Amino acid sequence: MPTTTVAAAPRTPSPSPSSSSSSSSSSSPSPSAVAGSARRVPVLWLALLATPVAAANNATVLILDDMGRALGISTAGASWLVTVFALALAIATPLIATLVRRRGTRTALWLSAAFVAAGTAVVATSPWLPLTLAGRAGQAAGGAGMVAIAMNLAGTARRMGVISAGSGILGAVGPLLGERLTDGLSWRAALSVVLVTLLAVPAVSRHTTRVPAAEGRFDARGAVLLAVLSSSLVLLPSNPLPALAAAAVAGVLLALHIRRRPDGYVPAAALRSRLFRGSVLMALALSASYFTLLFAIPRLIADRAGWSTGSVATGQMAAMITGSLLTLGFAAVAARLGRTRVRAILLVVGTLAATAAVFAHSAVILFFAIGFAVFSATGVNATQSMVAASAVPDSQRPTGIGLFQLSYLMGGALGPALATLLVLG
Numbered sequence: 001m002p003t004t005t006v007a008a009a010p011r012t013p014s015p016s017p018s019s020s021s022s023s024s025s026s027s028s029p030s031p032s033a034v035a036g037s038a039r040r041v042p043v044l045w046l047a048l049l050a051t052p053v054a055a056a057n058n059a060t061v062l063i064l065d066d067m068g069r070a071l072g073i074s075t076a077g078a079s080w081l082v083t084v085f086a087l088a089l090a091i092a093t094p095l096i097a098t099l100v101r102r103r104g105t106r107t108a109l110w111l112s113a114a115f116v117a118a119g120t121a122v123v124a125t126s127p128w129l130p131l132t133l134a135g136r137a138g139q140a141a142g143g144a145g146m147v148a149i150a151m152n153l154a155g156t157a158r159r160m161g162v163i164s165a166g167s168g169i170l171g172a173v174g175p176l177l178g179e180r181l182t183d184g185l186s187w188r189a190a191l192s193v194v195l196v197t198l199l200a201v202p203a204v205s206r207h208t209t210r211v212p213a214a215e216g217r218f219d220a221r222g223a224v225l226l227a228v229l230s231s232s233l234v235l236l237p238s239n240p241l242p243a244l245a246a247a248a249v250a251g252v253l254l255a256l257h258i259r260r261r262p263d264g265y266v267p268a269a270a271l272r273s274r275l276f277r278g279s280v281l282m283a284l285a286l287s288a289s290y291f292t293l294l295f296a297i298p299r300l301i302a303d304r305a306g307w308s309t310g311s312v313a314t315g316q317m318a319a320m321i322t323g324s325l326l327t328l329g330f331a332a333v334a335a336r337l338g339r340t341r342v343r344a345i346l347l348v349v350g351t352l353a354a355t356a357a358v359f360a361h362s363a364v365i366l367f368f369a370i371g372f373a374v375f376s377a378t379g380v381n382a383t384q385s386m387v388a389a390s391a392v393p394d395s396q397r398p399t400g401i402g403l404f405q406l407s408y409l410m411g412g413a414l415g416p417a418l419a420t421l422l423v424l425g
Helices: 031-038 043-058 064-071 080-103 105-125 129-152 157-184 193-205 220-234 240-260 268-272 274-305 309-337 339-359 363-390 394-424
Strands: none
Touching: 043 080, 043 129, 043 157, 043 193, 080 105, 080 129, 080 220, 080 394, 105 129, 105 193, 129 157, 129 193, 129 394, 157 193, 157 274, 157 309, 157 363, 220 240, 220 394, 240 268, 268 274, 268 394, 274 309, 274 339, 274 363, 274 394, 309 339, 309 363, 339 363, 363 394
16 A cells, blocks of 8 residues: 555554554555655645635635525524534545545545535536535535645654644635625635635645555445434434434444444544544534634624724634644644643633633633634644544555544534524524
8 A cells, every 4th residue: 555545654662643653554564664755745835725625714704694695595604614514524535545545545535526526517507595505515525625735644643733723814814805705806716716726736646656556345334323423413403303213323323333343434443542532522512612612702892892893803814823823833742742732732722712702701811712612622733633543554545544533523513503593693
């Protein structure tokens, strides 16, 4: 198996989240060779591949009203364009990670590029909400591939920190960029910024190779059950009883399926690992908190402090860029801090962000809240993805990273729904 399909975290005996190293399978090159091959893709190309997805997701934060008016629906109805994008992003991520493991990075890369291009074409021309939702889902499926591939090729926590911080910065610029594009062109232009990711595809493709098809059948049943479970959990805030029933049924069926096929789409080895479970739960919680505050805080500042939309967008962007830059430094020193301290810092900062959003009436404190939230979310992505990858067998590392990203992106899908329920109404 080519070394371009290895997962991001190398494994060593050290317990730190950034120091594990191994090959992607028992037949792969030595650990040092694997780590070196991952670094052959310049990290800035990987950042360009992944970060526009964050901008595309967040570009809708300040234009929900505009999208609703254009499509003749309410703001809450327009928020489905956000939820569908984030949900499709979450569901497609482990699928693309499995494709990377079975078919190689190059196939997954160009398929993802095709989804981005086709989905954007639909979004740019569709006159109806259902068709626009399908286009957003296509964009998200392609974007999921770009993120999964960038993480697979990152190789170290420091490089992963660059990607996560870049995503935070582009995510910070996203709301203001979306508003400016909507004012100057249209909301469809704002929803098309994901096209920027295509600029990195040729350069990253040059560092990949084709691989023969992997042996064994794809675990389609496991993939469907996980998708149903993920979708049901995301729909809990808006449709609690049906979503809870669907999640319970899908969860039971998935658990039984994993017992029958422990090396399938959801590896039993990952679920048995306390490190993996802890990383996944942290990613889900801190990501959900961040994306909830991302959509809620502009409205809270406008209501509680009387700021204009433009002023809120500028202040929020500055706070989020600051939080993202802190992530870059935090990822660089995470190995020296140790796993327990890293987790404690992220959880404390994330809790402070949520608490400030609930009780604060000062715009300055609310800006601090979104800065803390983006730091905790991008920090957990940069550091705990390494821990999750080191907790699964070498041959399943792309899948492990995909499942970790699923939990993180589920938070991104839950956030707009929770913000709509709690604040946007």
